[in-house]
Amino acid sequence: MKVLLFLGCTVQTEQYAYELSVRSVLPKLGVELIDMPESNCCGYPVKSISPMAWAYMAGRLMAIAEREGLPLLTLCNGCHLSLTELKWALTEQPDLLDKLNELLEPEGLKLEGKTEVIHVLELLYERLGPEAIREHLARELRGLRLAAHYGCHLLRPSTLGRPDDPENPRKLDELIEALGASPVDYPGKLDCCGSGLAPFHGREAMKMVGWKLLEAKKAGVDALVVMCPFCMKMLDGKQTVASRLVGQDVGLPVVYYTQLLGLAMGMSPGELGLELNLSPVERLLAKMGVKM
Amino acid sequence: MGETGVKMAEVKASYCVQCGKCSGSCPAAKFLEMRPRKVVLMYHLGMVDELIKSGWMWMCADCLACEERCPYEVGPHSLIMELRAYCARKGLKLPAYYRQVASNITKTGFVQEPVSIRTRARRRVDRSSLGLPEPKGPSRLEDFAEKVRKLLEVSMS
Ligand code: SF4
Ligand code: SF4
Numbered sequence: 001m002k003v004l005l006f007l008g009c010t011v012q013t014e015q016y017a018y019e020l021s022v023r024s025v026l027p028k029l030g031v032e033l034i035d036m037p038e039s040n041c042c043g044y045p046v047k048s049i050s051p052m053a054w055a056y057m058a059g060r061l062m063a064i065a066e067r068e069g070l071p072l073l074t075l076c077n078g079c080h081l082s083l084t085e086l087k088w089a090l091t092e093q094p095d096l097l098d099k100l101n102e103l104l105e106p107e108g109l110k111l112e113g114k115t116e117v118i119h120v121l122e123l124l125y126e127r128l129g130p131e132a133i134r135e136h137l138a139r140e141l142r143g144l145r146l147a148a149h150y151g152c153h154l155l156r157p158s159t160l161g162r163p164d165d166p167e168n169p170r171k172l173d174e175l176i177e178a179l180g181a182s183p184v185d186y187p188g189k190l191d192c193c194g195s196g197l198a199p200f201h202g203r204e205a206m207k208m209v210g211w212k213l214l215e216a217k218k219a220g221v222d223a224l225v226v227m228c229p230f231c232m233k234m235l236d237g238k239q240t241v242a243s244r245l246v247g248q249d250v251g252l253p254v255v256y257y258t259q260l261l262g263l264a265m266g267m268s269p270g271e272l273g274l275e276l277n278l279s280p281v282e283r284l285l286a287k288m289g290v291k292m
Numbered sequence: 293m294g295e296t297g298v299k300m301a302e303v304k305a306s307y308c309v310q311c312g313k314c315s316g317s318c319p320a321a322k323f324l325e326m327r328p329r330k331v332v333l334m335y336h337l338g339m340v341d342e343l344i345k346s347g348w349m350w351m352c353a354d355c356l357a358c359e360e361r362c363p364y365e366v367g368p369h370s371l372i373m374e375l376r377a378y379c380a381r382k383g384l385k386l387p388a389y390y391r392q393v394a395s396n397i398t399k400t401g402f403v404q405e406p407v408s409i410r411t412r413a414r415r416r417v418d419r420s421s422l423g424l425p426e427p428k429g430p431s432r433l434e435d436f437a438e439k440v441r442k443l444l445e446v447s448m449s
Contacts, residue, residue: 009403012427016409016417019424038431040401045393046444048373049380053443057397060430103439107432156356157369166360192319196354199389204323208353211322273422275411282412292412 001127002032003073003118004065008229009041011075015229017273018075021258022120024271029128029136034070042074044082052099058086059100062117063109071116073123077153077228080119081160087113088160120258121154121227122163125171130178138266140180144287146260147184147221148172149212149235151228152192175257176225179264188215195230203245209238210246223253223284225260232256236279253277253284263290301374305336307364314358314368326351328358328368335371340378349375350387394444398437401429 011018026033043057062083065072074080090097090113100111124133150169158166167190173183194208213235216224226232236254243250255277262272263285269292274281282292314328315321321328326348334343343349352372359369379386393403406427408418419426430436 007427013402013404013406014409016419016422016424020422023424035425036428038428040430040436041397041403045403046390046397048376049386049390050444051377053440056439056443060436107435152355152357156360158360190357192353192355192357194319194353196352197320200350200387201320201324204320205353207323208319275413276409276417277412 001030002034002070003123004068004070005033005035006039006042006061006065006072006074006079007036008074008076008079009045010078010229010233015232017259017276018229018232018256020271020273020276021256021262022075024267025258025262025265026123028265029133031123031128033073034068036064037068038064042076042079042082044078047082054082055086055089055096055100056103058082059111059113060104060107060109062086062113062115063104063111065115066112067109071118073118073120075120075229077119077151078230080117080163081153083115083117084160084162087115087117119154119163119227121150121171121175124175124257124261125163130174133175133178133261137179137264139264141260141264141288142180144181144223144284145184145219145221146176146181147186147216147219147224148176148189149193149216149224149226149231150190151226151231152196154227155190172225172227172257176260179260181260184219184221186216186219186221188212191215193228193231193234195234198234205234206238206242206245209234210242210248210250213239213242213250213252214246214248217250217252221252222287223255223260223281225255225257227257236277239279251280253281254279255281255284263288301335301371304366305332305371308332308336308366309364311363313361313363314366317357317361319355319357320351320353324351328352328372331372331375332366332368335375340375343375344379344384348372349379394440398441398444401433401436402427 043054047054155162155166164171176183191212194205198205259272312329318328320326331348349372356369359367396403406419408416
């Protein structure tokens with residue numbers, strides 16, 4: 001299948017490991033990635049202060065995807081929620097489509113609001129499926145205990161239709177299981193990474209990172225597996241400061257699911273950007289007998 | 293959106309039975325004064341000025357747990373976001389984050405420009421050294437920026 005790859009701000013400007021692993025893994029699973037001819041921020045960061053600025057930016061992305069005639073693949077939970085919510089807003093507010101087209105028309109764009117918006121989790125679970133993924137594995141990740149972190153915006157609010165159950169999500173767990181590893185439930189599974197709080201109350205956001213990681217560590221897992229660049233930025237990137245703030249060592253390997261999948265498909269850590277993770281991923285690699 | 297948002301928030305706040313499920317679900321409540329249940333109550337009582345002074349709308353982690361779990365579909369999160377929009381419309385001082393984000397979006401189309409980062413071995417890398425293609429912003433950036441600027445104008449005064 002062919003999809004239009006929308007990176008979004010965070011992946012494109014700093015979370016390069018996600019992009020590297022997506023570009024390495026998905027084509028090998030038969031997904032043709034088409035780079036967007038042009039794009040912009042999904043609008044989510046300004047949504048609360050200016051709903052129209054958000055709607056224009058999200059609508060513009062959808063109009064580009066409509067012109068290309070392809071489904072829009074998002075890597076970020078925030079982008080996925082933003083675009084999904086716009087589709088919902090278009091059905092709730094009948095005059096919004098006209099307002100947006102007034103803005104888009106001078107740019108030669110036209111919006112219908114019908115673009116399919118797919119998150120990587122949906123692509124892997126619904127479109128490909130755990131069974132099909134298993135056929136591409138070079139090795140089984142037997143013996144690994146892994147904690148799934150879905151991220152708030154992938155699950156809530158369920159009224160908009162999110163990729164998995166808001167209180168008992170299973171799809172990422174099943175995808176982990178498909179690699180031969182054991183998905184482990186832990187008390188903080190649905191807890192937030194704190195990234196939405198970080199611009200306003202940095203210290204408290206870092207404490208949220210710390211507590212979340214401690215919950216996973218208490219469950220005795222080898223790593224935490226994420227699917228969103230914001231979650232990664234917090235849970236992988238802020239472990240040193242989080243340890244200091246909660247007064248305990250919260251160090252735990254954190255990886256993108258696409259990195260884990262790539263390793264199971266026999267790819268090298270380099271191809272998957274693993275040297276860009278800031279958490280102690282070498283512990284996980286050592287367990288798998290893989291050299292950095 | 294806009295005034296409709298305010299009315300909708302008022303109606304929804306009136307459904308609240310003060311059960312506290314929202315505050316019990318709130319991750320920010322563990323580390324800050326944030327109490328979504330109180331936000332809803334104060335909003336319902338018309339204490340908007342006090343709410344704005346409390347700064348609670350900036351203590352929300354945007355996790356949507358309260359929105360998901362409220363048994364009466366009050367949606368404390370939407371209400372909090374409506375308070376943010378209200379601050380913007382009234383020209384009240386917004387956190388510096390918004391100014392920075394708005395300025396970057398109008399300059400490049402994105403919230404920031406690609407940065408160089410360090411690997412675990414402390415080597416500096418960037419998109420080009422990693423072999424990643426140049427990202428493409430809006431084809432007519434000036435047009436895009438002008439529109440976004442106008443739409444944000446009300447909120448950034
Ligand atoms: S969960 Fe809903 S009904 Fe209960 S206190 Fe919060 S807003 Fe009110
Ligand atoms: S959305 Fe905000 S107020 Fe609601 S539970 Fe999450 S952090 Fe608390």
